[in-house]
Amino acid sequence: MGRAFLYGLGAAVLGSVVFYAVSALTGYQFGLIAVVVGWAVGKAVRKGSGSFGGRRFQVLAVLLTYASIASTHVPGITKYFFEQSRARAAAASNVQPGSAVPQQSREKSAVAMAVFFGMVFLLALALPILTAARNILGLIIIGIALWEAWKFTREVKVAFSGPFTVSQSSSASSA
Amino acid sequence: MTSPTALCPECATEIAGGLLSCPSCSRLVHGARLTELAGLAAAAEQSEDWTGALAAWREAVLLLPPGTRQRAAAEQKILALSPRAGTVPKDARPWWQRISALGPVGIAAALLGKAKFLLLGFTKLGTLLSFVVGLSVYWTLWGWQFALCFLLSIYIHEMGHVAALRRYGIPASAPMFIPGLGALVRLKQNPASPVEDARVGLAGPIWGLGACLGSLAIYAMTGNHFWAAIARAGAWLNLFNLIPVWQLDGGRGIRSLGRAQVWMLALLAAALWMVVKDGLVLLIALLLAFRASTRRDETGDPDWTGMLQFSGLIVALGLLCLIPLPQLPK
Numbered sequence: 001m002g003r004a005f006l007y008g009l010g011a012a013v014l015g016s017v018v019f020y021a022v023s024a025l026t027g028y029q030f031g032l033i034a035v036v037v038g039w040a041v042g043k044a045v046r047k048g049s050g051s052f053g054g055r056r057f058q059v060l061a062v063l064l065t066y067a068s069i070a071s072t073h074v075p076g077i078t079k080y081f082f083e084q085s086r087a088r089a090a091a092a093s094n095v096q097p098g099s100a101v102p103q104q105s106r107e108k109s110a111v112a113m114a115v116f117f118g119m120v121f122l123l124a125l126a127l128p129i130l131t132a133a134r135n136i137l138g139l140i141i142i143g144i145a146l147w148e149a150w151k152f153t154r155e156v157k158v159a160f161s162g163p164f165t166v167s168q169s170s171s172a173s174s175a
Numbered sequence: 176m177t178s179p180t181a182l183c184p185e186c187a188t189e190i191a192g193g194l195l196s197c198p199s200c201s202r203l204v205h206g207a208r209l210t211e212l213a214g215l216a217a218a219a220e221q222s223e224d225w226t227g228a229l230a231a232w233r234e235a236v237l238l239l240p241p242g243t244r245q246r247a248a249a250e251q252k253i254l255a256l257s258p259r260a261g262t263v264p265k266d267a268r269p270w271w272q273r274i275s276a277l278g279p280v281g282i283a284a285a286l287l288g289k290a291k292f293l294l295l296g297f298t299k300l301g302t303l304l305s306f307v308v309g310l311s312v313y314w315t316l317w318g319w320q321f322a323l324c325f326l327l328s329i330y331i332h333e334m335g336h337v338a339a340l341r342r343y344g345i346p347a348s349a350p351m352f353i354p355g356l357g358a359l360v361r362l363k364q365n366p367a368s369p370v371e372d373a374r375v376g377l378a379g380p381i382w383g384l385g386a387c388l389g390s391l392a393i394y395a396m397t398g399n400h401f402w403a404a405i406a407r408a409g410a411w412l413n414l415f416n417l418i419p420v421w422q423l424d425g426g427r428g429i430r431s432l433g434r435a436q437v438w439m440l441a442l443l444a445a446a447l448w449m450v451v452k453d454g455l456v457l458l459i460a461l462l463l464a465f466r467a468s469t470r471r472d473e474t475g476d477p478d479w480t481g482m483l484q485f486s487g488l489i490v491a492l493g494l495l496c497l498i499p500l501p502q503l504p505k
Contacts, residue, residue, distance in 0.1 A: 026454025031355050036421070136312060137355040144356065164189035166199050
């Protein structure tokens with residue numbers, strides 16, 4: 001399970017990076033990349049499972065795929081909050097330029113940033129559901145991506161047939 | 176444990192379902208059908224019906240066990256016939272003479288034939304249902320007129336693939352629409368050669384370009400910006416399909432090209448990007464450069480027809496993305 005998680009996480013992170021890179025380069029957000037992420041995460045989790053698959057791997061693949069797709073909203077949300085924060089600070093600030101930040105404030109600031117990014121990530125996870133009514137196409141694309149991840153991590157069912165009676169080979173009519 | 180489906184008529188061995196030859200005496204399970212197909216293929220070749228011959232040999236390949244000499248022979252036949260598929264019968268007359276010889280009735284019949292082919296997809300329940308589902312989704316976003324015309328342009332693109340697949344005798348599913356992603360056609364057999372793959376892959380964008388030009392012509396005649404929007408949306412979608420990765424049409428389209436040709440396409444796309452300044456064209460240029468740099472040197476004749484098709488499509492579709500649209504009131 002650990003190996004499947006690591007492989008899937010790698011594919012999910014790579015998928016997020018590709019999605020964001022293409023979006024930044026072209027200005028477009030291609031739904032197809034989300035589907036490819038689902039495919040890639042599904043394949044990676046399956047490989048990590050030793051190609052056996054199964055329900056728990058399917059759930060893992062779906063969760064990682066969803067997290068990967070939703071995480072692409074993090075930069076946008078972060079940018080929004082920072083811009084809002086800067087605007088508020090500019091309106092109300094009376095801090096002297098160049099003043100040093102005390103040590104205790106820097107430590108608190110690091111903790112605060114960690115909490116902030118954690119909350120941003122949670123918001124990003126909720127965003128596709130919160131905006132479902134206005135973004136039905138996005139929801140459909142996420143659904144397809146999750147389906148791809150689910151499909152690739154299905155349990156392999158080994159089917160046996162037979163036993164069959166083999167007669168003595170009479171004449172060689174070989175193929 | 177399951178029971179077998181047949182007994183070998185030669186040695187009475189029980190043959191499991193799905194096997195193509197007897198595991199004991201190696202007798203071909205589908206011998207009778209294979210003899211029939213060989214006869215059909217010979218007759219089709221005699222009458223220069225290359226598509227019919229290809230279809231027969233492709234069905235035969237599916238019934239022959241891998242690694243057998245019969246299968247290898249059938250695959251060689253497909254490779255030999257594939258370049259001839261879609262060629263018109265030898266006629267020394269110039270094209271305008273051939274068309275005028277049809278007469279008005281003949282020309283109308285030819286056009287009706289194309290129209291009939293275009294309607295063929297809607298006779299499949301899966302295509303029709305997925306079209307309706309897609310229409311209902313896009314209707315909520317863009318209104319029924321735009322949604323209908325947009326989906327029809329996607330449909331024409333997919334029927335381009337279907338037409339090429341039929342020409343090469345490759346069995347395939349009917350088009351299926353997927354809201355948000357477009358549509359797809361599933362191949363039931365792989366193309367026999369990179370050239371075949373490229374022709375099938377680029378047939379969709381070629382037909383799609385035709386649909387865009389049709390919309391543009393209506394806009395030119397009527398001045399209605401709706402048709403300009405349809406042409407531009409269709410052009411962007413077909414250009415997206417030219418991204419040279421994975422199973423997209425562009426990925427298939429470059430399969431028959433050599434490294435130098437892919438580099439030339441990359442440079443052409445880069446030059447086009449300087450003009451149209453669209454991020455999608457830049458993405459295509461970068462990915463073409465990537466594919467060219469990772470390409471192995473291949474032997475064989477360079478496919479200049481495919482090169483011409485791909486470059487023509489990039490330029491035409493890229494320029495169509497420049498169609499100006501009026502500012503919508505806020």
